[in-house]
Amino acid sequence: MNTGEKFKVLYIDDEQNNLNGFKATFRFDYTIYIAANTTQAFEYLKAHPDIRVILCDQRMPDKTGVQFFEEMREIYPDPVRMLITGYTDIESVIDAVNRGHIFRYIKKPWTDNDVKSAIEEANKFFLTSSLLVSKNNELQSAYDELGKFAYSITHDVRGPLLSIIGAIDLANGITDVDELKELLNMMSEAVKKLDEYIKNTHEYYKLKRGLLQFAEINFSVLLSDIAALFRITSRNNNISFNSEVIQNEPFFSDEISIKMILNNLLSNAFNYQRKNAGEKFVDVHIEVKDNNAIIKVQDNGIGIHESHINNIFTLFYRATSEETGSGLGLYNVKDALNKLNGKIEVESKINEGSTFIVTIPGRTHGTK
């Protein structure tokens, strides 16, 4: 919503001369739509729901301005309404306020300056109210997510802790060393899961509150840092790991976000492998072209069932009980991509593997 741009103003009056005069006077300041009756006005509103300010004459043959406002605000509550009239009986003023919820009342004959300042005031009012609406929406979604976090803490934090308490209790009665070792291994998995959850929560917070820092990104360097960590998993679990980077132009973006995205996609690709598969692989391919970075991460792991694919980016959603997911990873990826104006596509087949394709537009150097 830019105040510097021309915004849309609709004027309804049954006198064609008034309409023409209005358009001639204000067409340089605003994008003007003129309607000779309310039917035509509704057509304009349908075609341009982003009309910000509506001025309407009170006395028209088909219906009064108040009646029109009363009807239109049911469907289009956002535009700011102003009534223009030559008749100043108190009843119609009361009606206009109570039934039409109007912002201003303009008396005929109007002066250009009066109308202009009324439109400007109406625009300010519009901007303030819509800012309030968008802030409220932001607060609501933050509050909803807080609720989800509070609930998940009982499962994702309390769960592993209670498992460990149970395991310690059980261990007191076990004398067999091998059995104890088996138990210790499982306890260590539970602790790792808890740690993973905490790290993901931190990433979530960093993304939500942190500002993006745009810098030049060399994908070869960035990937080799990240890949070093996965080489160990690759060797230990016998998963072949291939990476390729094609970058012949500078690329500007937020390095922390991109690292987080790559880390999550790669760690999913390595984790969700089929236990007994023959030739397991994870491929990552990054290409920078026409100021777009296209990151493709492919595996031949367990894949994602069709019925889950639309939900995998949902907060705390888990599509499988294999492996220990937190339900935060892909949500964080999606959130980071929203901030970077990027997108993600998924192709997946159960028992055949998944391919994630991320496209991130580069920032032009120098712009914020």
Add this chain to the structure above:
Amino acid sequence: MVQNKKLHFIVIDDSKLDCFIAEKIIKNTGKCESIRSFLQAKDALSFIASNPPDDTSHTIILVDIQMPVMNGFEFVEAFEKLPPEQIENYTIYVISSSINENDLQKVHNYKTVRQFLNKPLTSNNLAALLV
């Protein structure tokens, strides 16, 4: 009704450690004829559906609430759609780390669920169920 029958156990929990703990504790009671753990509720459900119990035995199900794909409540709902003569041979306990009031309340809505148990399962609170 349980005393003179053989006891079978089914544990449903997506945490391997919790299944392991439950198995050990159940075995230690000395009152169990067999025990099966399932990491996925769907697998448990198809096992139950395809293995009708005989009249001489009774099965106790311990099911976790928060699990991916099919959660504990969804499991109970699907379970209650099985033929009534089959359901009779089972007793369900919901066992969870949840302290969410909605979850605790919801447990009362299912007629096949005997009781809500807090994690972790201990030999004492299991013994209390079996007397």
